[in-house]
Amino acid sequence: MKKFILSALTSPLLASISIAADYxxxxxxxxxxxxxxxxxxxxxxxxxxxxxxxxxxxPTNKTGAVEVTIPIESLNTGAKDFDNHMKSADLLDIAKFKNMTFKSTEWIFNGDKPTEIKGELTMMGKTNPVTLKATKFNCYENPMFNAEVCGGDFTAIIDRTLWGIDFLVDMGMTKDVVLQIQVEAVKQ
Structure with a gap:
């Protein structure tokens, strides 16, 4: 009977604590x-x-890992002609490079939440370091998936010329690109 009471008291507590998991x-x-x-x-x-x-x-051991594939075909600027130009050899060259990838190398935490995710962005066949800064992060029990979901908003500024994307830089267009990443991941 003591085991049952202890289990009944600790189960809600344990359910609210995130442990190492794949998403x-x-x-x-x-x-x-x-x-x-x-x-x-x-x-x-x-x-x-x-x-x-x-x-x-x-979050308990303050570790994380992420691997993401970003399909260039999904590019949407709101204008088909601009989408097509962005996919051309002038910029992202979709004929040669179908995807971009990001793979984390280190997660920085404040408490049990990541504040930065350092990693490597591969684009146009070149890989360079990028640090994503969390502007928002949370885990919650999602009623639609009936599972824990963790996610957040992240931002970074990259120099596009490091990946060989230098279209119009010599004419005065900036090299800096502001990235805004939104991710939610479902616990498996």
Whole structure:
């Protein structure tokens, strides 16, 4: 009887504590958007959707790992002609490079929540370090999946020329691209 009472008292507590687990990205709530200044006049923007990937997350031991594949075909800027130009050899060269990938190398935590995810972004056949800073992060019990979901909003500024994307830089267009990443991942 004591075991039953102890179990009944501790089960709700244990259910609220995240432990090391594997997660799969929810493509409906995961995307990578970008903004780039257009000659000081306007801001060009767009996003990539249908992102796939996996996350391993252990808030107790303050560790994590993420691997994400971003399909270039999913690019959407709101204008078909601009989408096609972004996919051309001038910029992302979809004929040669179908995907971008991000793989984490280190997670930085404040308490049980990540504040930064350091990793490597591969684009255009080149790999460079990128640090994603968390602006929001949370785990919750999702009623639609009947499972824990963890996710957040992350941001970074990258120099696109490091990946060989230098279209119009010599004409005065900025090298800096603001990335805004939204991800939610479902516990498996």
């Amino acid at each position: 799969k990205l929810d493509p409906m709530h995961s995307n990578a958007r970008f903004n780039i200044d257009h000659f000081g006049t306007t801001t060009n923007h767009g996003g990539f959707y249908g992102i796939e990937g996996t996350v391993a997350f252990d």
